[in-house]
Amino acid sequence: MLFPSATERYGYLAGSDARRASDLNAAFADPTIDGILLSRGGYGMARILPLLDWEMISKNPKFVAGYSDATALLGALNRICSLVAYHMPMPTTELYKGVDDYTMEYVRAMYFGRYPAELKNPEGVPFETLAGGCARGELCGGNLSLIAASIGTPFEIDTAGKILFIEEVHEEPYRVDGMLTQLRNAGKLADCAGILLGAFTDCAPEDAEKSLTLQQVFSDLLVPSGKPILAGLACGHCLPTMSLPMGAMAEFDADAQTVRLL
Numbered sequence: 001m002l003f004p005s006a007t008e009r010y011g012y013l014a015g016s017d018a019r020r021a022s023d024l025n026a027a028f029a030d031p032t033i034d035g036i037l038l039s040r041g042g043y044g045m046a047r048i049l050p051l052l053d054w055e056m057i058s059k060n061p062k063f064v065a066g067y068s069d070a071t072a073l074l075g076a077l078n079r080i081c082s083l084v085a086y087h088m089p090m091p092t093t094e095l096y097k098g099v100d101d102y103t104m105e106y107v108r109a110m111y112f113g114r115y116p117a118e119l120k121n122p123e124g125v126p127f128e129t130l131a132g133g134c135a136r137g138e139l140c141g142g143n144l145s146l147i148a149a150s151i152g153t154p155f156e157i158d159t160a161g162k163i164l165f166i167e168e169v170h171e172e173p174y175r176v177d178g179m180l181t182q183l184r185n186a187g188k189l190a191d192c193a194g195i196l197l198g199a200f201t202d203c204a205p206e207d208a209e210k211s212l213t214l215q216q217v218f219s220d221l222l223v224p225s226g227k228p229i230l231a232g233l234a235c236g237h238c239l240p241t242m243s244l245p246m247g248a249m250a251e252f253d254a255d256a257q258t259v260r261l262l
Contacts, residue, residue, distance in 0.1 A: 003027060006039050013044045020044070021051035024073075028057045035111075040092040041068030046146070049073070049155050054080050065110065066090050068169070068237065071142030076155045078140060078247040086110045087142055087165075087235070088243030102240040110243045119242055119259040121234045127257040130218055133228030135194025136251040136262075139244060141165040143236075148179040151186045159192040163250055167198030167236030172205050173212050180221040189225040194252060196259065197229065199236035228254040 003023035008015035015023075027036050049072060058081040064073065065086040074085040088110050089103060102122045109115055121127060140162045141147055147166065150156045168176060183189055197218070205211030212220075222229055230252055235242045249262040 001027075001030075001033065012042070013047075014039075014042075017044075017047050017051060021048040024048065025051075025053050025056065028053075028060045028062060031060075033062065035063035035065070038064075038066030038070045038073070038090055040090050041066065041070060043069055045069045045072040046149060046153075046155070049076055052076075057081055058083075063111070065243075068143050069146065071146035072150065072155065074142060074246050075140065075147070075150065075157055078138075079155070079158050082247075084245050084247035086243060087246050089241060100240045102234075102242075106241070106243040110245060115245060115248070115261045117260060119233070119244075119261065121232065121242075122240045125234050126232060128231040129254045129257060130197070130229035130231050131223050131227065132255045133194070134251065134253045134255075135163055135228045137162040137193040137249070139163050139165055139246050139248055139250050140192075141196075142167070142246065144168040144176065144179050145171065147188075148182045151182055151188075156186075157188060159188045161191070161193050163194050163196060163252065164188070164192040165196045165198060165233075165235070165244060165246075167200065167233075168203060169199075169201040169237035171200075171203050173203065173214050173217050174205075176200070176203060176214060177212065177217045177221065180217065184221055184225070189222065189227065192225075192227060194228040194254070195222060195225070195230075196233055196252065197231035198233040199238035199241070201237040228252065230254045230257060230259065233259070 005015035005020045005023045077083040077085040252259040
């Protein structure tokens, strides 16, 4: 079933806030619908969060999948409704454009609830240990800009005792710096059990001579948290990409460079 807002346009939004919220509420309320695939990311999900019927959604759990701007919804489903929601490719961006076998293997695993015991990058794509140690907890997070934008709202990310996953796209190091600083200053890094870093796609500085590198930003802002940190997950605005069940339990060993779903 294709809801009206999937084909509407209101400036840079897929329909008005009222239309998009109405469609999402209707999708959750419909007993014939088992899953909701967000067609694409962009901007605007946070605008409709106050318009959603969270009590009704809690009583009508569905499979919900998306990433990027969908981070706002996935996090709210985790925190408000205690639902697992899926950070994974979306129909109009990757799924129906002849994606690779690795990506589809993870998509199928999420669809059918057969999670791989261990999350592994594609062949030849290494993990990177930024800080050693082990962490165990519920997965939370997603796109950094959406996570940072949640601070101070009723939908603020809760990282307490959780594994924080972060990815980003089209943001220079100084912007990544600012958003990670926001998380640090809000206590989100101190609260979490560990940090997983996904793809930071097209995040190179415009002027490298006048910029910190992303590695320096991570060293300055993440490493002092004292948390285990594993970087280089093939997940985010990239292909191939793995999919993640946000809200599910996981553990990782940054020294051994292993990540497991529990």
